[in-house]
Amino acid sequence: MGDIEHDVLAGVGDRLRALRKARGTTLMDLAVETGLTASTLSRLETGKLRPTLEQLLPLARAHGVPLDDLVQAPLTGDPRIHLRPVRRFGLTVVPLTRRAGGIQAYKVIHPPAGRAPKKNLQTHEGFEWFYVLNGHVRFVLGDQDLRLGPGEAAEFDTRLPHWIGSAGDEPAELLILFGPQGERAHLPTTRK
Missing domain, CATH: 2.60.120.10 (Jelly Rolls)
Structure with a gap:
């Protein structure tokens, strides 16, 4: 894994935990909502498991945030906001x-x-x-x-x-x- 990939994935666990806590959702509730196990969710939040796209997509959907927000993808230089009605x-x-x-x-x-x-x-x-x-x-x-x-x-x-x-x-x-x-x-x- 290169430096860019490592940097992008490094803070995913902390962001996932913060999003879940801000919603007042338990690991069990989130497991039901995403189809992931509570154990997997816990390991993702603590950084003991490297997230995959198959895990991040249902988490982004459940939290109502774009995938880019979960991984804090590097900025593209495009300042436009792309709203989706x-x-x-x-x-x-x-x-x-x-x-x-x-x-x-x-x-x-x-x-x-x-x-x-x-x-x-x-x-x-x-x-x-x-x-x-x-x-x-x-x-x-x-x-x-x-x-x-x-x-x-x-x-x-x-x-x-x-x-x-x-x-x-x-x-x-x-x-x-x-x-x-x-x-x-x-x-x-x-x-x-």
Whole structure:
């Protein structure tokens, strides 16, 4: 193994452990999620086992990070960020952060109101902040039914029943920050 390969693989174990702990996942849970044994995962995290591509691919998928982040591949010199939009439940979602745990950022595009998915209020653990970039959205939070336009923002505890959808004939684009329960998407300001 050459110096470059050794350098690339040297910190994989520490990164794998940090990602797993940030997600609050046990070795057993991760084993079920990846199809790897808990023993193999432990040996990878401690550096006693050299990782293979067959092991790293399911780990990258499970942690929701690109393979390059696991191995910290050398920089190519290309400063561009290559975002990969995904379609979920009729929405276009562009993940803007690439790390497990903590606050996550997304750009979400809601289809025009006539083509939007059925309004179903949902609840889940977490705290969310969103900012309307373009278009108008209908935001239902508990008993409140609000309409927000470009430049407006809202934040809420996602344990409250909520729904967000386009409120017009045009798609609505949102910047969303989502964090685990107890983590708010903004920092309080203090005056001196």
